[in-house]
Amino acid sequence: MQFPDYPFAPQRFDVRPGITMSYLDEGPVSDDGRDAEVIVMLHGNPSWSFYWRHLVSGLSDKYRCIVPDHVGMGLSDRPDDAPSASPDVAHGSASVAGGRMPGATYDYTLQSRIDDVDALLRHLGIDGPVTLAVHDWGGMIGFGWALRDPARVKRLVITNTASFPLPSSKRFPKRLAMGRDSKLGGWLIRRFNLFARGAAWFGTERSLSKDVRAAYAGVYDGWDQAISTLRFMQDIPLDAGDRAMPLVQAAAAALPGYADRPAFIGWGLRDFVFDTHFLAGFRKALPRATLREFEDAGHYVLEDKHEVLVPAIRRFLDAHPL
Numbered sequence: 001m002q003f004p005d006y007p008f009a010p011q012r013f014d015v016r017p018g019i020t021m022s023y024l025d026e027g028p029v030s031d032d033g034r035d036a037e038v039i040v041m042l043h044g045n046p047s048w049s050f051y052w053r054h055l056v057s058g059l060s061d062k063y064r065c066i067v068p069d070h071v072g073m074g075l076s077d078r079p080d081d082a083p084s085a086s087p088d089v090a091h092g093s094a095s096v097a098g099g100r101m102p103g104a105t106y107d108y109t110l111q112s113r114i115d116d117v118d119a120l121l122r123h124l125g126i127d128g129p130v131t132l133a134v135h136d137w138g139g140m141i142g143f144g145w146a147l148r149d150p151a152r153v154k155r156l157v158i159t160n161t162a163s164f165p166l167p168s169s170k171r172f173p174k175r176l177a178m179g180r181d182s183k184l185g186g187w188l189i190r191r192f193n194l195f196a197r198g199a200a201w202f203g204t205e206r207s208l209s210k211d212v213r214a215a216y217a218g219v220y221d222g223w224d225q226a227i228s229t230l231r232f233m234q235d236i237p238l239d240a241g242d243r244a245m246p247l248v249q250a251a252a253a254a255l256p257g258y259a260d261r262p263a264f265i266g267w268g269l270r271d272f273v274f275d276t277h278f279l280a281g282f283r284k285a286l287p288r289a290t291l292r293e294f295e296d297a298g299h300y301v302l303e304d305k306h307e308v309l310v311p312a313i314r315r316f317l318d319a320h321p322l
Contacts, residue, residue, distance in 0.1 A: 046229040063131075083106060108228060135301075
């Protein structure tokens with residue numbers, strides 16, 4: 001399958017027994033005898049590494065860009081999630097690119113996502129400083145991973161995301177509650193791929209071409225293919241007893257600790273989920289961050305504003321070398 005403006009050759013590795021992750025590793029491994037600076041780009045739901053394609057193209061001549069497709073997303077495997085699944089156990093079978101894994105099980109939780117990112121970086125031998133670039137649920141995955149060793153995160157690139165619980169002033173959107181809390185809503189999302197299709201149509205202010213919309217949503221067509229788009233929604237923590245809440249609270253407590261590091265925030269103000277309430281949280285925690293906010297951009301801010309944001313992020317990175 002061909003994807004527009006995505007000229008990359010995804011690589012694959014067994015992130016867990018019987019479960020294969022697709023990822024991009026683009027850019028120089030070394031530059032003048034030194035390791036190239038590493039940018040780890042983490043997508044959310046219901047996108048995949050395709051979201052970052054313009055930034056990868058704009059940075060990979062100098063920076064090493066590591067961009068995973070989370071398990072169940074993009075071109076990675078689609079394991080089932082039997083009730084007995086846990087983040088540490090998977091029962092193997094041969095991997096099929098982007099396919100469902102008969103016999104392999106996976107626990108679709110925030111902790112699993114964090115463990116997967118850590119496994120990928122260890123697989124690639126990346127054990128030094130990194131720049132985190134995050135979007136949507138990728139923010140919680142990235143900042144959750146950073147709890148293990150915050151000193152490794154030397155710069156931040158933040159786009160329409162979160163690293164803290166739902167702000168008290170923000171109502172949980174009904175369109176997310178439909179998938180998170182309703183069995184019928186969850187069935188509709190998996191049966192008709194409603195979430196990915198809806199995001200491809202309404203996640204931007206710019207009208208996306210048919211092939212770009214298809215790239216975002218087509219990888220989730222089919223009951224088995226759409227499993228993770230629903231599981232991500234069902235894992236959103238709202239109450240103290242929700243299993244992801246301790247990690248989210250820990251990441252929130254740690255966020256102000258990054259205020260001494262260079263941070264770039266690019267924000268689409270027309271996002272119905274990650275709106276000004278979430279932006280205010282980052283502005284408070286990271287008061288010295290470089291901020292670019294756009295009245296005419298939505299959730300997929302890098303779709304709406306890649307012509308502006310990619311060179312701006314490049315200038316930011318070049319101005320703050322590690």
